[in-house]
Amino acid sequence: QITLKESGPTLVKPTQTLTLTCTFSGFSLSTSGVGVGWIRQPPGKALEWLALIYWDDDKRYSPSLKSRLTITKDTSKNQVVLTMTNMDPVDTATYYCAHMSYGDYGDYFDYWGQGTLVTVSS
């Protein structure tokens, strides 16, 4: 079955760079029609899509955060890495990675990791 798990620091200081890793199993990111995305959720607030990488290495970013984000994949390790630069306290949130199915019906996040809470504070 498909599983995903996020890992990374729980606490970062303002201006630092956050690096999160999504380690997954049950699928290959070299398979056509597959992607992995990152979504975050500040405490008590709504979901916010951040970035997405497709099986063919095509990458998409949230327009409002594009300058701060980089998404990469390591197919051999079954991992996707998200980096976010210049962290600020408003970036405090639970960060989720999710498996995306891509096809004629669009892009849908059908399997999610448990999420990891990242706090930005000095």
Added chain:
Amino acid sequence: DIQMTQSPSSVSASVGDRVTITCRASQGISSWLAWYQQKPGKAPKLLIYAASSLQSGVPSRFSGSGSGTDFTLTISSLQPEDFATYYCQQANSFLPKTFGQGTRLEIK
């Protein structure tokens, strides 16, 4: 940027009630829309994709409709486990995967 606006922001209902949540896109997205359910402290769960297709394992009391800019999620007969927050998400491959602001479904 595309905006997804849900209404209402919150709704109170009783077990057995029929509930409808709406989602409006700021531009036409055909049928490229998903609905997710999220319970406190848990990751979201995909309920509906392509506006009206039920994800495997999701109870048939959930249904979706709409196309273009206006969409609805309907729960035909609320069950205790349905009290949660619901999000729509635009799913067009060429646009940002924007989520709505969420609708909290509470017990009356």
